[in-house]
Amino acid sequence: xxxxxxxxxxxxxxxxxxxxxxxxxxxxxxxxxxxxxxxxxxxxxxxxxxxxxxxxxxxxxxxxxxxxxxxxxxxxxxxxxxxxxxxxxxxxxxxxxxxxxxxxxxxxxxx
Amino acid sequence: xxxxxxxxxxxxxxxxxxxxxxxxxxxxxxxxxxxxxxxxxxxxxxxxxxxxxxxxxxxxxxxxxxxxxxxxxxxxxxxxxxxxxxxxxxxxxxxxxxxxxxxxxxxxxxxxxx
Numbered sequence: 105x106x107x108x109x110x111x112x113x114x115x116x117x118x119x120x121x122x123x124x125x126x127x128x129x130x131x132x133x134x135x136x137x138x139x140x141x142x143x144x145x146x147x148x149x150x151x152x153x154x155x156x157x158x159x160x161x162x163x164x165x166x167x168x169x170x171x172x173x174x175x176x177x178x179x180x181x182x183x184x185x186x187x188x189x190x191x192x193x194x195x196x197x198x199x200x201x202x203x204x205x206x207x208x209x210x211x212x213x214x215x
Numbered sequence: 216x217x218x219x220x221x222x223x224x225x226x227x228x229x230x231x232x233x234x235x236x237x238x239x240x241x242x243x244x245x246x247x248x249x250x251x252x253x254x255x256x257x258x259x260x261x262x263x264x265x266x267x268x269x270x271x272x273x274x275x276x277x278x279x280x281x282x283x284x285x286x287x288x289x290x291x292x293x294x295x296x297x298x299x300x301x302x303x304x305x306x307x308x309x310x311x312x313x314x315x316x317x318x319x320x321x322x323x324x325x326x327x328x329x
Contacts, residue, residue, distance in 0.1 A: 135313050146321040202247045202315035204260040
């Protein structure tokens with residue numbers, strides 16, 4: 105309904121394994137963002153993209169990488185998951201004027 | 216980089232009362248200040264925003280004020296209703312076109328008691 109979907113919605117993974125989260129948009133927006141949400145910390149920017157193959161780091165990028173090979177898809181990879189990466193991950197797109205539309209989120213648990 | 220402080224972290228009001236949430240920002244170049252509402256288990260959704268060339272904006276029961284000199288902005292909700300109960304986030308950004316990298320406050324849990 106919002107033109108942006110995330111998958112999976114929930115995931116449990118083991119420490120040390122790689123994990124990839126997917127964000128897919130149908131709005132043809134240039135800018136896409138990955139945030140993590142933790143109690144007491146609000147939403148913190150992990151990485152963002154300003155076009156195909158154009159990405160940059162946010163404030164909490166250590167341990168994460170991203171890729172954007174198509175306008176519609178923005179992937180977030182945890183190279184070797186740790187318990188500190190247990191979080192809710194939100195993808196967002198921004199249209200003209202700055203209004204963000206968020207995906208429904210991915211709840212990731214690292215055990 | 217930008218730093219956004221938000222207060223209070225929790226706020227409890229009686230139905231029909233007003234609620235005020237305040238935020239301060241550090242970067243005087245910031246020019247866009249949105250507010251998001253997040254209900255339990257849901258995605259954050261934009262409820263109102265203000266730009267640096269405007270001092271106040273209203274939309275029905277909600278309003279936002281901006282003081283650029285003091286670098287703070289506030290959300291005002293009047294005649295609160297139980298469905299206003301949620302977490303509210305302020306944010307700040309230096310932006311233009313579609314390029315807005317938002318820095319969020321840590322959120323305020325608003326509870327409206329019937």
